[in-house]
Amino acid sequence: MKSVLAIGLLVCAPLVAAPPAQRSTETVLGPKAFRDGDVIEITDVRATSSKLEPGDSVTVRGRVRLASHEHAQLGLYLTQTEGDGHEETDPSQTVPVKRGLSDFELKATIKHRGALHLTLYGRSGAPFGGVYFGTAAQMKRIEGWSLDYYLTGDTRPQVRREQVTTATAPLVPERTLSPSSCPLP
Secondary structure (H helix, E strand, O other): OHHHHHHHHHHHHHHHHOOOOOEEOOOEEEEEEOOOOOEEEEEEEEEOOOOOOOOOEEEEEEEEEEEEEEEEEEEEEEEEOOOOOOOOOOHHHEEEEEEEEEEEEEEEEOOOOEEEEEEEEOOOOOEEEEEEEEOHHHHHHOOOEEOOHHHHOOOOOEEOOOOOOOOOOOOOOOOEOOOOOOOOO
16 A cells, blocks of 8 residues: 555656746737847747746747847846845846857746846946837836936936837837747848
């Protein structure tokens, strides 16, 4: 009887311990700003829930074209709309990129309410380009955010009412994304 119970536990243990499966998730783009020649193309967002809320794990795949710098760091982060603003970073949230075209895959677990973004950072740590993405409702809540500070070298965001229109990339706001919906030229 004990051996049957032990075998049953061993057989069922992987089923209980398996993390939730990620599925392709539709997202829309929000505020964005890029320096001339730079672009981030999102080709696939996979998540454990289409709500993109705390507790969900997210994998973002795409391509980045870097023209304005020799080297940069691409990061998948969440700007908190609720919380203390502090969050640990996992190594799978960032990837170094070089001038030219590169593919990327970044992963994160959402720990707070907020807005996901892919952002390029220079050697100094200052952001110089990026794009927010998420559910339509999430992007509606942040549509007035300005990313002008990405282009000025400032490290602190300024929230404004107007929609950012400084992007030079073929990323379209409020558009449902599907693989290859934002091709790079």
